[in-house]
Amino acid sequence: xxxxxxxxxxxxxxxxxxxxxxxxxxxxxxxxxxxxxxxxxxxxxxxxxxxxxxxxxxxxxxxxxxxxxxxxxxxxxxxxxxxxxxxxxxxxxxxxxxxxxxxxxxxxxxxxxxxxxxxxxxxxxxxxxxxxxxxxxxxxxxxxxxxxxxxxxxxxxxxxxxxxxxxxxxxxxxxxxxxxxxxxxxxxxxxxxxxxxxxxxxxxxxxxxxxxxxxxxxxxxxxxxxxxxxxxxxxxxxxxxxxxxxxxxxxxxxxxxxxxxxxxxxxxxxxxxxxxxxxxxxxxxxxx
Numbered sequence: 001x002x003x004x005x006x007x008x009x010x011x012x013x014x015x016x017x018x019x020x021x022x023x024x025x026x027x028x029x030x031x032x033x034x035x036x037x038x039x040x041x042x043x044x045x046x047x048x049x050x051x052x053x054x055x056x057x058x059x060x061x062x063x064x065x066x067x068x069x070x071x072x073x074x075x076x077x078x079x080x081x082x083x084x085x086x087x088x089x090x091x092x093x094x095x096x097x098x099x100x101x102x103x104x105x106x107x108x109x110x111x112x113x114x115x116x117x118x119x120x121x122x123x124x125x126x127x128x129x130x131x132x133x134x135x136x137x138x139x140x141x142x143x144x145x146x147x148x149x150x151x152x153x154x155x156x157x158x159x160x161x162x163x164x165x166x167x168x169x170x171x172x173x174x175x176x177x178x179x180x181x182x183x184x185x186x187x188x189x190x191x192x193x194x195x196x197x198x199x200x201x202x203x204x205x206x207x208x209x210x211x212x213x214x215x216x217x218x219x220x221x222x223x224x225x226x227x228x229x230x231x232x233x234x235x236x237x238x239x240x241x242x243x244x245x246x247x248x249x250x251x252x253x254x255x256x257x258x259x260x261x262x263x264x265x266x267x268x269x270x271x272x273x274x275x276x277x278x279x280x281x282x283x284x285x286x287x288x
Contacts, residue, residue: 040248041238043073043231046089049283050081050111053089059252064096070247071099071238073231074119079284080111080132083186086282090193093118099241101234104128104225109213111282113224117194122225123234124216131219132284133194133209135186137179139165186280199223213284 042063046056063069074093080086093100093115102108102116104124109132116122116130124130146153146168153168164175171179191209195202200223208214208222219225227233239245 038248039068039070039244039246040250041071041073041235042069043075043235043249043251043253045075045077045253046112046115047075047077050078050086050089050115053085053092057089057092060092060096060100063252064098069098069250070242070244071101072096073234073238074100074102074115075105075231076102076108076112076116077105078112078115079107079109080114080282083111083135083280083282086111086114087189087193089115090118094197099238101238103229103231103234104130104216107284109284110134112284114190114193114282116225117197121227121234121237123227123229123231124219124225125230126215126217126228128216128219129213129284130216130224131208131214132211133190133205134211134282135183135190135280136211136283136285137165137183137280138285139167141167141170143168143170182280186282190282194224 044056044059044063046053060072063072099121100119101121101123102119104112104116104122105128107129108116108124109130113130113133155163155166155168157163161175161178164178165171187209191202191205194200194205194209198205204222214222214224216225216228220228227237229237235249239247
């Protein structure tokens with residue numbers, strides 16, 4: 001009898017040690033997401049200014065390759081951001097083999113809407129701010145200020161357009177036309193990708209794609225989104241569409257940040273949205 005107790009005691013300790021080792025490896029090696037034990041819907045999140053989407057793209061790719069993940073909910077609360085990362089995220093979403101439903105929260109404007117358009121279905125609240133379809137560039141001219149303090153900028157360049165836009169001299173008509181051509185090209189890309197996925201006529205899209213924003217209800221009437229609803233409705237609809245009512249729901253994003261980290265993140269977002277840096281953005285910048 002003692003031998004039997006001894007055997008079960010050793011077996012319990014072995015399995016306990018094994019579970020601890022697996023947990024350590026999964027946390028240290030970033031493998032926790034791969035250890036999904038039951039069929040699930042994954043929830044990922046796009047928050048704030050779109051500047052670098054590599055982590056989210058990588059996460060989406062892993063989820064798409066995980067047999068236990070049957071669909072993805074993408075929560076979006078973003079005014080948009082840099083054009084290249086926005087397009088890369090849209091293309092990643094278009095490559096997904098599993099269904100992806102976008103859920104717009106307070107805001108999914110400009111590049112935030114561009115991202116949502118890459119999903120199979122778009123949900124928004126009545127009070128969501130969306131739209132702002134367009135491209136923006138802003139820069140300041142400080143020539144007058146420099147003249148007052150006696151500072152002169154000297155530029156040596158290989159071509160006449162190399163320093164455009166310059167903050168230290170007036171812009172010529174030719175330079176303005178050059179920049180407007182770039183803006184128009186990125187704008188046409190935006191419209192092209194919306195028309196690939198949304199049931200809106202091109203004529204109507206061009207009519208409303210002048211930078212204006214819409215409520216969720218207005219966006220639905222324009223066929224820019226599919227349904228008024230929250231994450232809960234999106235999850236229930238996905239379960240029904242998949243014919244799998246018992247799917248688990250797993251979140252794949254960081255827990256709420258501490259107060260200091262939240263303040264730093266908000267300061268970074270404020271700087272990104274209000275700096276006139278001469279870059280080109282798919283970004284909603286109210287008041288500018």
